[in-house]
Amino acid sequence: MKYTRTTALAAVAVAAAFSLTACGGSDSSGKGSSTRNSSSSEGSSKTGGGSGSGGSEAGNAKPDSGEDTEARAGTANGATRTSGKVTFCKTKDLAIDAMDAAPDETSGRIDITMINRGSTTCSATGFAGVDIKDADNTSNPIERGHAQPRVTILKPGDAAVFDLAYDIDNSGDSLTSPTDILVTPPNETHTVTLKWPQGAGDIKGAYTDVEVYPTHTTE
Structure with a gap:
């Protein structure tokens, strides 16, 4: 009977130890995953903000002053050509x-x-x-x-x-x-x-x- 109880107690102790080890590993894995996801999300948010507010918009922007200058030049040239139809008196x-x-x-x-x-x-x-x-x-x-x-x-x-x-x-x-x-x-x-x-x-x-x-x- 002693032998049987000793064996049973030993088995319970081993099972308990195994259970504690498994729980500890699960917590560690969860914390690590949570930290990495948080960093990845934060980094993605910063990158997205930079691209949206600066990079893409600035890259697609057109120099309005250049286009306006060309338009004004075209108008001026047109006016010159129109007045050029009146030749000097002979x-x-x-x-x-x-x-x-x-x-x-x-x-x-x-x-x-x-x-x-x-x-x-x-x-x-x-x-x-x-x-x-x-x-x-x-x-x-x-x-x-x-x-x-x-x-x-x-x-x-x-x-x-x-x-x-x-x-x-x-x-x-x-x-x-x-x-x-x-x-x-x-x-x-x-x-x-x-x-x-x-x-x-x-x-x-x-x-x-x-x-x-x-x-x-x-x-």
Whole structure:
């Protein structure tokens, strides 16, 4: 009987020990798995946040300023091309005349008018080239005055005007004797010769003291 009880007790002790070992291993395995899952989830969350808020959106973003610049450039070029259809007036299509337009006895002014006798609209924008021919047969180029050219578009029949300005010499001892005005319309190479207007005041100083101003419409 002793032998039987001893054997039974030993068996119970072994079974109990085995049970405790099995429980301990299960807890350890569970804790390790829980820790790894937590780290993996946390890491995945950080990576996902970085990719969503920065990487992909920044990589797919387009430079708006570049696209806007191209659009503006296209519009500007289009406007340039459209205005480019209006060619500069040809000398042969212009009726050109000069007249004395002095406002008083000290300020000399010669108005030169150009009328579009052509069949199409043209541009007379800018400065005309002007030389004054003297009685000694010399030709003297006239300097431009300080003025900004204005857009001057002429439909058939329209007129543009520009003027020569100078001081009048009332001493009777002028050093100049102008006979003709040589006019080359803006952006042209063909010149017309006009008579110096009868009754225009004498030029004070020299031809370098005369200035030509840009064209403008008469309206």
